Amino acid sequence: MLRSKLNGHQARMGYLFITPTILLFAVFTVIPVVMAFYLSFTNYDVLSRMDWVGLDNYRKLIADDLLWQTFRNVLYYTVIFVPLNILTSLLVALLLNRASKGVKVFRTLNYLPTLTSAVAAATVWLWVLHPEFGLLNGFLSYFGITGPAWLSQSGTAMTSVIMVTLWQAIGSNMVIYLAGLQGVPDYLYESAKLDGANAVQRFRFITWPQLRPTTFLVSTMSIIGALQLFDQAFVLTQGGPANATKTPVYLIYQQGFNQLQMGYASSQAFVLALAILIFSLINMKLSKAEESIV
């Protein structure tokens, strides 16, 4: 009797505490998503009309070459960016996960690019990547190499965007990996050493599996971020040259806000969401997120 009363009280309090979050979630997330889904079946233009057009938007979308090109662009970007991001941020985290002097300074320095605004950073990189007066091509010229016009050639533009975004993303992922590394229990390493495991083996059989949840988090977040690439690419190249760095988010924004085809833009946004879902599921399978780690 007393027990169930207590449970009921606890349950009530529990619901009370999560109410604000659930309410905010419903108002600012669930309702807009449902609305956007509805709008994707209309010819909504924000200003004058919102008529049901059935699957017209989705039909139009299939024939939209430019949309598929932007998807190819971000897929290429994702496939290169995500593994590189995991690799480098893990490497940096491993390097900085020791108690030696001055390590905090290096952690801070590695984190700094993350704090810089994307637009400001991209502006500085515009300079670094300048074909004639840029730092990078200046460096290459010491070795007798004439560097390309990084941002003005369709072949190298996306590579440049990857470089810049990687530089900015490593900091925050390094911090997440550092936290993950500190959570690996010391006794595991100790017993492995007793069993005669070398450093590589310790990494392979202890650190990497122990970091699986962290890697899952980092990879999921970077996949989502990568597929939604927009601001750096926009500042660096304005989607050019030859549409090589145009991304779905850019196109969605343009269709919705510049061309007032919000209905069509909503349908494009749902295709993007679907792509993100598929990639995240693949990632889940690959990183075996559902298996226990010990």
Place this chain on the structure above:
Amino acid sequence: MKKWMGLALTSVMLLSILAGCSSNNDKNGAVSSPGASSPAAEGSSPNEENGKPVELTFWGDWGGEGQKQFETMVDAFNKSQDKIRVKYVLQQDMITKFLTAATSGGSPDIMFWDRWRTNLYAPKNVLHPIDEYMERDGISTSDYYDEALKELSHGGKLYGLPLTVDARALFYNKKLFAEANLQPPTTWEELATAAKKLTKWNGNKLEVAGFSFADAGLFNMYFQQAGGQMLNAANDATDFNNDKGLSVLNLWDRMLNQDKVYKLGFEQGLGEGQDAFVTGKLAMQYTGPWMLSTYKKYGKDLEFGIVPPPVGPNGDKGSVMGGFGLVIGEGSKHKEEAWQFVKWWLANKENYLMWSKMSLNIPGYKPALDDPFFKDDPAWKPFLDTLEFAKIRPQHPGYSVMEGDGLVPNLQLFLEGKQDAAATLKKAQEQGDRLLKDNAETK
């Protein structure tokens, strides 16, 4: 259990992205509501208390110097009478805010307007036509540039008056021209030869570029010089896949790939102070009157001249006219008062001149152009000459998308040498026509 958690995590993330896209709507609604409440709240006041002036909001997206200039005009208007009070409100993201404000009752009374947007917004009934006011107050349309008024019109109605007019002309570095003993070019042929002579390479390094090819979007201008029109007579499809289009690409190919007067990316990312034209690294380029103040500010040692764009092989002239205007929001509760403000500013020689001299913008009002400030200053003459033949962009709501997503990407492939001229024009036509069709006005 773990599997379920993973799925839940993924779907929550997914939802939050979608929210990121769609909540723009809500955010803008929320942001514009303070602005929205003021005209509504004050809307009823003049009826109730007759002595109180009508308050108008004037939206613009010019900050800094531009904001000061707008505010000077607004102050002068407010001082000139006591019935109307105008307030300039800087809206950084004006068009997006206007989208929500226009339908939620918070429409601004007057708006600073990039003219080419008219044919996208006018059909949605969010701008107020001014033909009746013009006729009533006896303001003659012949006092304004035809092309500028055309750009502010849709379906036979006029939606605003031009505040500025501009067009690109050829800027050249006088010092470099004197060293090479050259005269400013007047034809494509002269342009190509001059650019070749002015270019200086040091091994693989380009030191002075003869002519700028930074913006493939200027195709329209060259195409007019070749005697073409970007869209067909029915205004529903592109019309550049022909000999005239080919002649433009041949000129570009000759100058960029054979004579090597430029290197792609040469000017990218250089700020105002390092502008290649200011630092003498670029001898000629097409740009507009908006660069005059920058060149005067940063180019202490820069001596430059301006001439109208060189003519094409058959002597055709071409440049693209652009500029801004003032429009009245259909949602405004004080359209008559808003018109009084627009008329005071843009249909009065003295006031128009005050604005033009202060902001150094070429007036779209011809009586103001007769002032010695514009007429007798040789710096303005090439622009005034160019404006005589400059044409606005075709009036199709999908035109800018056609250019930006269909034509320019193909031209960039051509400039990079990855696509030949015939394929470039063919693909640009196919993609451009589709974009025009997808973005055509549907009503």
